[in-house]
Amino acid sequence: MKSIIKAVFAATAIAGIAGTASAQGVGIEKIGLAVPNLQADYFNQIKLGVEGYAKKLGIEVITVDAKGDTNTQVSQVQDLLTQGIDAFIYIPAGAAAATVPTRLARAEGIPVINVDREPEGEPGDTVIYGENILSSYEVCSHLIGLAEGKGKMVIIHGQKGTTPEVQRYEGCKRAIDENPGIELVDQQWTQMWSPDEGFSIGQNMLQAHPDVKIIFGQADAIAMGAAKAVEGAGLSDQIFVGGYDGDVAALESLAKCDTPFIVTATQSTQAMGVLAVNSAIAVVNDAVVPVRQIPNAVLTTCENAQKFVEKHP
Amino acid sequence: MEWVGSELAQTDVGDTVAAGGEQKEAGRFKLSNLFGGSTGPLLGLIALCIVLSFATDSFLSLRNFLNILDQITVLGIIAVGMTFVILIGGIDLSVGSVLALSMMVLGYLNIVAGMPMGIAIIGALAASAVVGIVAGILITEFKVPAFVATLAMMSIARGLANMITDGSQLIGFPPWFNLSAIIRHGGFLTTTVAIMLAVFVVAILFQRYRAGGRSLYAIGGNPEVARLAGINVKRSTVLVYMFCAMLAGLAGVTLAARLDAVQPSIGVAYELDAIAAVVIGGTSLSGGTGGVGGTIIGVLIIGVLRNGLNLLSVSPFLQSVIIGLVIVLAVAAETFKHRKK
Secondary structure: OHHHHHHHHHHHHHHHHHOOOOHHHHOOOEEEEEEOOOOOHHHHHHHHHHHHHHHHHOOEEEEEEOOOOHHHHHHHHHHHHHOOOOEEEEOOOOOOOOOHHHHHHHHOOOOEEEEOOOOOOOOOOEEEOOOOHHHHHHHHHHHHHHOOOOEEEEEEEEEOOOHHHHHHHHHHHHHHHHOOOEEEEEEEEEOOOOHHHHHHHHHHHHHHOOOEEEEEEOOHHHHHHHHHHHHHOOOOOOOEEEOOEOOHHHHHHHHHOOOOEEEEEEEOHHHHHHHHHHHHHHHHOOOOOOOEEOOOEEEEEOOOHHHHHHOOO | OHHHHHHHHHHHHHHHHHHHHHHHHHHHOHHHHHOOOOHHHHHHHHHHHHHHHHHOOOOOOHHHHHHHHHHHHHHHHHHHHHHHHHHOOOOOOOHHHHHHHHHHHHHHHHHHOOOOHHHHHHHHHHHHHHHHHHHHHHHHOOOOOHHHHHHHHHHHHHHHHHHHHOOOOEEOOOHHHHHOOOOOEOOOEOHHHHHHHHHHHHHHHHHHHOHHHHHHHHHHHOHHHHHHOOOOHHHHHHHHHHHHHHHHHHHHHHHHHHHOEEOOOOOOOHHHHHHHHHHHOOOOOOOOOOOHHHHHHHHHHHHHHHHHHHHOOOOHHHHHHHHHHHHHHHHHHHHHHHHHO
16 A cells, blocks of 8 residues: 555656656657547547647657447557557457557557556556446436436446446446335447437337436436437426536536436546556656556536536546 | 569469450450459559658558558458459448357357357358358349348348347457467468458459359349359359358458457448448449459558558548548549540
8 A cells, every 4th residue: 555655656746747847857758549439528538638738748649549449449559559659548449348459568568558447357557447336326316316216217328348337337226226216117228328329219218118207328428318308208397317427518518407417427537638648657657556546526417517617627 | 663563464464364255355454454453543552652651650661561461351351252242243231240240159159158269160150151141042032132131131130249148248268369360470470361361362263263253243244144144143142142241250250369359339330341442442333343353452552541540640530531532532533444445
């Protein structure tokens, strides 16, 4: 424990110096960043976090976008390595996080910083991911509170088998189990965490269960799609929709507070980007970084959304 | 550039002999005949390589060349099957889904059912073949247009792939399986790349030297005339769709090795990449002209372009615009050439 604390101090100290020093001073000139899908605001925010912070330090960032395809991502990582990167920030694409990118980078002695999740059996130097269980518990508890602890509920999941999908269900389920008045009547899975899937699945669920009171979408995109379906069905007064992530569009919608979508958990995505760069610098300078770094997500409702719109955490 | 020319000249002789009926044409259009009317794409590929060599230091190296071969393996194998389908005037939209189905069958047999890898691979290829045969029978016996039949198979195969594990991914292949996509034997060939090259060679030999290969051109040109000339058009069509599906399945096996994992959502829209490669390589979508040689160039163009744009750190959004433009350019150039003829 002591050594970890020391390492954190070392990392922050280095990062502090880095703020004024040149790129050579921090031991990194080029960072490779592999992103699954820039269409998703969540990943885009992380990218902005990495790029914005790295620019301040004078570090060049090469970003590649796999467009959701694992195979494309492996190719892109090969290309990153050809360009002589000093550190690799790896956000795995697809349900099955590929181990190959980590192995390739390791073979060249390049530090691997995993963000969002890490491939099973091939961990990087550290993994940074948003806390899921506690925050989704909070979101679902908030929704259940609004419904006064009773009524029918449905869940629209993300991509089946991914860590956030599993953990956000676990947290939400905990809230449901605490409230015997809540009946979970249906749950379905999206393939891409996308709004159109949220819309059509939501529409079908409303068709099957018109008396539902709570919808939890495991991502803001899904939840906002489902909220549109609720509006379309003319059930806005009866149904509360909750999401997750704190996407820019979702926060703006919450700030206006004019849809059934009324709660989310805002992840510190930009902070995660900064943390990833700092971890990379720490590893290159032989400081020990914690195996897991888990920034909290903040429960966000109509009341406090505006401040996150102004500055995304 | 010298070696390219000499290699062309050498193979050209064999081609002229094999082409038989096309001898008259071959006399005039030697180069284009060799690459299935794809001199344009070949020149484009060479130009692309030259530009990229100057644009970035990291492009022109053996290591990067081997990376590109790695990166085109899946597309290359699928595109060969797609070439034959398009040659006979068909289309196969199901290859991406078949690839996913093959991967899931492979994963299920090996990881869940605990069967040895050899049997799992045979099972994966067999499952793919069944999809291809069904598509072929729908097209020949029930007169369903190829577009619709394979569209249906695309949906069915994707659904089946998802059903095998209820949508989840599988990991836990034996270590050597992933290593076959990583270890470069003799510092050069990974097993998966070797498989792709073997597919290329066999396909070119089949297309050139076997009556079955030549008859595909006849079917694509005019199926009725081909039938009257004694070619069993129905049987050939079913076989072509079967082989296309099996190659998609084989590509799935190499992809599983590369990713060391299988997931049912993989391979979405791969059919479009494969069709793009075939079209860039000069095979006409209306059938009857073109060939595997051109497709290999088409695959290389796509592979080199993606690799080069990555190396140049071109923004991901701009990349997809550029790749689209290249497809337009390649096809427009081809059309222009045909008009001049």
